[in-house]
Amino acid sequence: MDIKLMVKQVIQESLDRMIHHDLSIVIEKPKNPDFGDYAIPCFSWAKTFKRSPKEIAEQLALSIHHPLFLKVDAVGPYINIFLDKKQISQELLNQIVLKAASFGSNNDGENQNVPIDLSAPNIAKPFSMGHLRSTVIGHSIANLTAKNGYRPIRINHLGDWGTQFGKLIVAYLKWGDEEKVIQQPIVELLRLYIKFHDEANKHSELNDEGRLYFKKLEEGDPQTLKLWSWFREESLKEFFRIYQLLDISFDYLHGESFYNDKMDEVIELLTAEGLIEESNGALVVQLDENDLPPCLIQKSDGATIYATRDLATAIYRKRNFDFARSLYVVGSEQTLHFQQVKLVLQKAGFDWAKDIIHIPFGMMLQNGKKMSTRAGRVILLEEVLNEAIELAYQIIDQKNPTLENKHEIAKQVGIGAVIFQDLKNFRTNDVDFSFEHMLNFDGETGPYLQYTHARCHSLLRKSGDFVPQIGYSLDEDEAWSTIFLLSQFGEVVKQSWTDYDPSKIARYALDLARSFNSYYAKVRILDSENKNARLHLVFSVATIIKECLRILGIKAPQSM
Numbered sequence: 043m044d045i046k047l048m049v050k051q052v053i054q055e056s057l058d059r060m061i062h063h064d065l066s067i068v069i070e071k072p073k074n075p076d077f078g079d080y081a082i083p084c085f086s087w088a089k090t091f092k093r094s095p096k097e098i099a100e101q102l103a104l105s106i107h108h109p110l111f112l113k114v115d116a117v118g119p120y121i122n123i124f125l126d127k128k129q130i131s132q133e134l135l136n137q138i139v140l141k142a143a144s145f146g147s148n149n150d151g152e153n154q155n156v157p158i159d160l161s162a163p164n165i166a167k168p169f170s171m172g173h174l175r176s177t178v179i180g181h182s183i184a185n186l187t188a189k190n191g192y193r194p195i196r197i198n199h200l201g202d203w204g205t206q207f208g209k210l211i212v213a214y215l216k217w218g219d220e221e222k223v224i225q226q227p228i229v230e231l232l233r234l235y236i237k238f239h240d241e242a243n244k245h246s247e248l249n250d251e252g253r254l255y256f257k258k259l260e261e262g263d264p265q266t267l268k269l270w271s272w273f274r275e276e277s278l279k280e281f282f283r284i285y286q287l288l289d290i291s292f293d294y295l296h297g298e299s300f301y302n303d304k305m306d307e308v309i310e311l312l313t314a315e316g317l318i319e320e321s322n323g324a325l326v327v328q329l330d331e332n333d334l335p336p337c338l339i340q341k342s343d344g345a346t347i348y349a350t351r352d353l354a355t356a357i358y359r360k361r362n363f364d365f366a367r368s369l370y371v372v373g374s375e376q377t378l379h380f381q382q383v384k385l386v387l388q389k390a391g392f393d394w395a396k397d398i399i400h401i402p403f404g405m406m407l408q409n410g411k412k413m414s415t416r417a418g419r420v421i422l423l424e425e426v427l428n429e430a431i432e433l434a435y436q437i438i439d440q441k442n443p444t445l446e447n448k449h450e451i452a453k454q455v456g457i458g459a460v461i462f463q464d465l466k467n468f469r470t471n472d473v474d475f476s477f478e479h480m481l482n483f484d485g486e487t488g489p490y491l492q493y494t495h496a497r498c499h500s501l502l503r504k505s506g507d508f509v510p511q512i513g514y515s516l517d518e519d520e521a522w523s524t525i526f527l528l529s530q531f532g533e534v535v536k537q538s539w540t541d542y543d544p545s546k547i548a549r550y551a552l553d554l555a556r557s558f559n560s561y562y563a564k565v566r567i568l569d570s571e572n573k574n575a576r577l578h579l580v581f582s583v584a585t586i587i588k589e590c591l592r593i594l595g596i597k598a599p600q601s602m
């Protein structure tokens with residue numbers, strides 16, 4: 043129940059009864075409470091009604107009835123609505139008590155499948171900031187997907203195939219050391235990869251060798267495959283340490299290699315549709331009618347590329363999951379790639395190509411510069427996360443030295459800080475990475491929300507005997523903005539999913555926490571006559587903040 047939406051619907055129905063016209067409704071909030079909780083101006087309807095706004099207001103006011111309205115007045119050209127706050131608060135608190143974490147969920151998705159392509163780091167390379175963004179944004183969108191009644195399918199489309207693996211194998215055979223790979227796989231494999239490029243600049247025949255080895259891979263040569271799968275395994279061990287820190291899991295680890303045996307079909311299919319053209323020995327699909335550069339399908343040496351694998355991937359996902367939509371959470375630098383893939387599928391006659399949705403995001407910046415993993419200066423993401431945990435530990439240890447379980451809570455707070463900093467702004471904005479900001483307990487941060495949530499629980503604990511029950515209402519003015527916000531949660535859940543925008547949840551949670559904290563500063567909760575009703579508000583706020591944090595992929599400790 044979104045209170046404002048409910049008011050709008052009631053007015054809409056009354057208008058519809060009076061006149062059949064598409065009229066827009068403006069809802070204002072009067073500054074003076076004598077004019078009610080909402081005021082609806084009638085000026086813009088005068089033409090349609092062929093009457094004065096004042097007359098319309100009088101007539102309409104008589105026809106508006108609703109059990110949650112105390113009274114409806116016509117004052118000049120305005121209709122003033124007085125809400126029954128007691129009833130409304132009771133209904134809302136009841137619903138939160140009854141539904142708990144499922145409050146705000148809906149069944150719009152009717153259990154339809156929505157594959158979500160997220161994370162997708164590249165084997166043998168460091169897990170980058172971009173992949174962190176894809177991981178946390180994708181994870182949160184998956185949670186929103188489920189909250190809106192769809193079935194999310196989380197797929198990690200690992201970058202585990204392509205010419206670079208041919209090159210890496212050549213480099214390993216020439217200069218590699220098994221022990222070093224086992225000890226520090228990513229660092230060592232990256233070193234080999236960089237060495238390969240340095241050497242290839244001097245001896246270009248190395249590139250041919252690299253291509254040859256990728257060809258061997260594509261053809262299934264057992265020895266080459268063995269090396270490749272060893273690199274893959276060692277890399278995955280590292281990646282999964284990060285996923286474990288973030289507490290994120292996947293339904294499928296179908297990387298690019300998974301589609302190796304599904305590529306011929308793509309080429310046959312495109313050929314049968316007459317879409318394939320030869321260009322200097324390579325195969326392409328022309329997209330000039332749509333002002334896009336051609337999509338390369340096969341290189342002149344017969345190797346397939348990233349785009350071909352994404353075509354196979356899209357077809358595979360449609361066949362296996364019969365999706366309602368298929369989402370790809372991938373950086374904005376790949377926008378052209380996804381436009382091309384989508385268009386090629388469209389041209390090939392797949393009407394579901396329209397359901398392929400690229401969800402782009404911006405970069406992670408530090409001091410205004412891209413946080414890069416290249417250029418020799420390797421920032422290992424795991425170190426970044428561990429540093430956030432360490433800093434969180436220092437803060438917690440200072441604020442609350444006797445807290446039990448400090449290490450586990452520091453982990454939840456440190457990781458939560460990193461995730462929230464990423465998700466709090468619209469995803470296409472660049473993110474400014476700053477330990478100092480993200481760990482500020484009073485700022486627009488994850489720890490601020492976690493702290494507010496823990497504060498609520500501390501109140502509930504102190505009350506001694508709190509048990510959530512239905513039947514409580516709270517019509518005090520100080521509580522109203524918090525109640526109003528609680529009523530909007532379900533709409534925010536819908537809107538964030540429609541826009542694939544977790545920042546709507548993040549912003550909403552901040553508003554709710556701020557509104558509650560200012561309520562808490564104004565009224566006494568425990569030693570008041572209203573104690574029980576107020577505690578139900580505390581419980582409701584804790585429930586919804588926790589649910590927002592869960593959607594964002596952040597834990598909510600009960601004390602900190």
Ligand code: ARG
Pocket residue numbers: 159162163164199200201352355370372
């Ligand atoms: N591994 C790729 C990269 O790091 C991202 C893959 C995204 N998913 C996809 N289906 N193309 O750039």
